[in-house]
Amino acid sequence: MKKTLKILAYTVGTLALLLVLVLGYFHFKGIPNYKYDPPAEIVNLKVPRDSAHVARGRVIGAMQCVECHANAEGKMTGKPISDLPPMFGKIHSLNITQDKKYGIGNWTDGELYYFLRTGIHKDGRWSPPFMPKYSLLADDDIYSVIAWLRSDDPRLAPDIHEAAPNRFNLVVKILANTLFTAPPMPAKPILMPDTSQHVELGKYVANAVGDCYSCHSGDILKVDMLVPEKSFGFYGGGIPLRNPEGETVFSANLTMDKETGIGNWTEQDFIEAVRFGKNPRGGTLSRPMGPRPMLSDAEIKAIFAYLKTVPVIKNPIQRYRASVQ
Numbered sequence: 001m002k003k004t005l006k007i008l009a010y011t012v013g014t015l016a017l018l019l020v021l022v023l024g025y026f027h028f029k030g031i032p033n034y035k036y037d038p039p040a041e042i043v044n045l046k047v048p049r050d051s052a053h054v055a056r057g058r059v060i061g062a063m064q065c066v067e068c069h070a071n072a073e074g075k076m077t078g079k080p081i082s083d084l085p086p087m088f089g090k091i092h093s094l095n096i097t098q099d100k101k102y103g104i105g106n107w108t109d110g111e112l113y114y115f116l117r118t119g120i121h122k123d124g125r126w127s128p129p130f131m132p133k134y135s136l137l138a139d140d141d142i143y144s145v146i147a148w149l150r151s152d153d154p155r156l157a158p159d160i161h162e163a164a165p166n167r168f169n170l171v172v173k174i175l176a177n178t179l180f181t182a183p184p185m186p187a188k189p190i191l192m193p194d195t196s197q198h199v200e201l202g203k204y205v206a207n208a209v210g211d212c213y214s215c216h217s218g219d220i221l222k223v224d225m226l227v228p229e230k231s232f233g234f235y236g237g238g239i240p241l242r243n244p245e246g247e248t249v250f251s252a253n254l255t256m257d258k259e260t261g262i263g264n265w266t267e268q269d270f271i272e273a274v275r276f277g278k279n280p281r282g283g284t285l286s287r288p289m290g291p292r293p294m295l296s297d298a299e300i301k302a303i304f305a306y307l308k309t310v311p312v313i314k315n316p317i318q319r320y321r322a323s324v325q
């Protein structure tokens with residue numbers, strides 16, 4: 001008996017020591033650096049800056065960049081990201097105004113392109129997953145985002161507000177070295193979707209532009225950013241997010257299950273929920289589900305048509321407000 005206890009004590013002791021060593025390793029290794037290695041055509045990239053590209057970039061920017069980078073006055077100087085589960089600690093976005101020192105005024109089009117695809121800065125620093133990597137956006141849509149970042153949109157005018165660099169916690173450091181590493185550059189050009197193909201368009205708007213699946217899947221740690229369909233509980237919802245008041249709000253089940261998803265919704269219900277944040281059960285949807293007035297009717301209808309092709313998942317979600325169960 002005594003011997004068994006001793007062996008047990010040694011085993012537990014060794015395991016504890018190993019754990020400390022592993023955690024210590026990730027703590028000191030920190031966020032990994034990568035080789036800044038864009039292909040030649042990206043190094044020399046000059047994106048078209050015509051008004052059509054700027055306008056398209058503004059739409060994508062409004063749905064993506066503004067959500068995370070705009071301060072209370074709407075300027076793109078960076079802000080705390082408040083909707084993440086608490087385990088990731090405090091994280092803030094950075095200044096992406098055109099200021100040459102504090103913003104991104106000195107970045108080349110190629111540097112921006114490479115960063116938006118991979119998260120890798122030109123000095124090899126890497127931004128962990130809280131800055132999304134746009135692996136699925138069409139090349140031309142990335143050009144549009146860059147054209148908009150260079151435009152005369154007042155939200156992007158130079159601003160010297162300087163955010164201190166993020167100090168990422170141990171959970172983020174471990175994830176950045178294991179589950180969520182830098183995605184590769186796309187192997188071949190990504191073309192814009194064929195707008196006459198309703199479902200294809202919906203898939204593109206939902207997965208590539210709207211990034212809807214990354215909140216609406218089943219587990220934030222099992223989201224597959226390269227092949228969204230492989231995400232755990234794809235569109236079945238249930239990820240605990242936070243609203244600006246710090247309360248937990250679970251993402252909704254967007255599959256067509258009639259009881260736990262949106263299988264009973266009309267197309268009009270869906271349009272009003274996505275465009276205006278209107279909850280067909282009454283009241284409004286809670287943040288972080290914000291309204292998306294920048295999406296056209298055709299785009300929202302296409303998302304709805306696409307969701308009808310996604311495998312149905314039965315997953316009851318605890319609603320944020322008891323009154324709208």
Ligand code: HEC
Pocket residue numbers: 060061064065066067068069081091092093094095096103104115121126127128130131132145149165166
């Ligand atoms: C989900 C929130 C989120 C969204 C959406 C988002 N960002 Fe970010 N972004 C961040 C965070 C957080 C950082 C800081 C990362 C770090 O500390 O390395 C960041 C950093 C950056 C940087 C690096 C700035 C620097 O000085 O190092 C650029 C450039 C950038 N974002 C551009 C964009 C653009 C353009 C979009 C829209 C297409 C966008 N971001 C969308 C959260 C976001």
Ligand code: HEC
Pocket residue numbers: 083205206210211212213215216241249250251252253254261262270273274279284285286287288289292303319320321
């Ligand atoms: C930042 C995370 C996030 C993103 C991105 C996001 N959603 Fe949501 N969504 C939520 C949350 C959380 C709820 C639940 C809100 C509530 O319960 O009031 C929700 C609710 C919804 C609902 C209501 C469903 C119901 O049963 O009430 C619809 C529809 C919806 N989202 C569609 C979308 C679409 C389409 C996109 C992409 C364009 C999207 N969402 C992107 C977090 C997100």
